Amino acid sequence: MSIWFLLNGMLFIWAVWNVAFGLSNHSSYIHILLGFAGFLLFIFNWTRNAVFSTIRNAESRQTRIRLAKMSKRIRPYHRWVGTSALIIIILHGSVITHLYGFNLTNMKILTGFLASINLFILVLSGWYRLLIDPRSRIRKLHIRLGISMFILVVIHSIF
Ligand code: HEM
C-alpha cells in the first residue's frame, strides 16, 4: 500500500478537525464549507496517485486488477472533479476576500492564494494532457503539481 494513503488520510482528519473548530467559532460559515468542499474534491483526485503507485508496487495480481478496474471506473469523473474543485475554491477565495479583504500579509490568505494558483495550473496541465499532449513530460508535471498542491494545503491548514 502506498504511503500516500496514510498522508492523505492524515490531512483529511486534520482538515475535518480545522473545519469543525472553524464552524464552532464563526457566525458565518459558508466560506469554511466552500473551502472544505474544494478540499474534498482535491483529495479525492489526489488519491488517484496513491492508487496508481499501489498498482505499480502490489505483489498480488488480484489486488492490481481490482484497483485497476476501480480506477478505470472513476477515470471519466476525474477531469470534472478537478475542474469543480477549482471553481469551488475560487468561490471560497471570493467570499473570504469579501469578508476579510485581500490582505496578503495574513498568512492564511497568502497561503490560500498560492494554493489556488497551484490548483489553477494543475487543472490547466490536466486539460492540456487530455486534449493536446499526453507525453511523459506533462504527466510528470501534472503529478509534481499535485505534490506541491498537497504541501501548500498542509501549510494553509497550519495558519
Ligand atoms: C484565494 C485563495 C484562498 C484564500 C484567500 C483562503 C483563505 C482562507 C481563510 C482566511 C480561511 C479561514 C477562514 C476563517 O477562519 O474565517 C480559510 C479556511 C479554509 N480554507 Fe482557504 N483560502 C484559499 C484557498 C484554499 C484552498 C486552495 C484550499 C484547499 C484546497 C482551502 C481550504 C480551506 C479549508 C478546508 C478551510 C477551513 C479550515 C481551516 O480554517 O483550515 N482554501 N481559507
Ligand code: HEM
Ligand atoms: C484537483 C485537481 C487534480 C489532481 C489532484 C489530479 C491528479 C492526478 C493524478 C494523481 C493522476 C494519476 C497520475 C499518473 O498519471 O500516474 C492524474 C491523471 C490524469 N489527470 Fe489529473 N488531476 C487533477 C485534475 C485534472 C483535470 C482537471 C484534468 C482534465 C482533463 C486531468 C486530467 C488527467 C489525465 C488525462 C490523467 C491521465 C489519465 C488517467 O489516469 O486518468 N486531471 N491526475
